[in-house]
Amino acid sequence: MNKMMKVVLDILIVIACLAFLFLTIEMVSSYRYAHREKEDPIETELRVFEYELRHKSYGEIIDTYYVERMYNFEPQDGMEDIYNVAEYAHAAFMSRVYAEKGDDRMSESNALRMETVRNRLGAYAYTADEVDEVIRNAP
């Protein structure tokens, strides 16, 4: 009886040793995962933003803005330019919508908003002209 118990325990110990070994490797991997080098998301967004600006892809900038704003309604440090350019593009898009709808109140407040955002654009002021041109000529 005792001999059989010893054999059973020996088998269990071998299994436990293998599990221990596997879990040690897994724990080391998980530690490396937890301490992996992470890319600064803002830096990445800014690189993508510059790339999209070069190709005048304001639609993609707006997409980034909508996604980001779901997490941070106010821009994080470094994201202000993306928010400003996208906000202007959105307001410019809506300007024709309000005009078509005949909503003078919204048209006025939207024009004011466009003006305010345009003044915040700084080095990216040229984007406002580009967006205006696209909106004017659409579709």
Place this chain on the structure above:
Amino acid sequence: MRCKKCGHEIGPEELRCPYCGAENSYAVQHQKNMKRFKKDYKKTRNEVIRSAQSTRGLATRAAILIVLIIGCIIMTIVTSLNYVDPDPREANRRDAERHVDEYVSEAEEFLKRGEYTEFVSFMYAHDLHNIAWDKAEHLVSVNYVAQEYYECIEHMEEIILRSTDPDYFDGLDTDIRNFCMYVDGFYEVLEVQRNRKKSKEYHAYMDDMDAELRAAMRTYFSMDDQALEEFLSKTEAQKAVILEGILRHE
């Protein structure tokens, strides 16, 4: 003690009386008992030693197994914790729980100003649709409609403000497909929420979103009222074909 025969004083361990030679029955019985006890003791001792020798390995093995199992459990916990990434919404959730009343009234202000995409973003950013059911319940219906409106406007903006650079990725097909899906979703949700009496006070906002969406489609897809109604009556795939024609000038 005294000898039973002659009455002289004798020691308890003396087997016979030194005076009369009579047998000391107590001492004899005692001697017999002692012999038996020694025999039993030896037997028991041997059994204990034998048993201990046979189970000695078992205890060691059990101890090793327990240590290994505990080690495995600890490593599993540590591994799981290492793989868990922090929830990016956690801070927002905590903040919203503290300022829920303030945020709900701010969200209502966005509605009053007609800033519907901002309203949806604000609701999400502050997790109001998840954490504040009791305080933001009145906004749920209008939020459903606003979400669909938001998606429609977002995809329209992506379509209209897309890059025309031939070296840039052309995602127009995807954007058109998404827009067609969401515009159908908007009218389905609008119909359901418009029929809810609970959301009556927000029907005006829903109608306003509908009017804005129609104005946007008329403007940016060059449609008159009749063409728009016709467009809206089509299936998702038919809508996509129509838009493809308009936007690619085919």
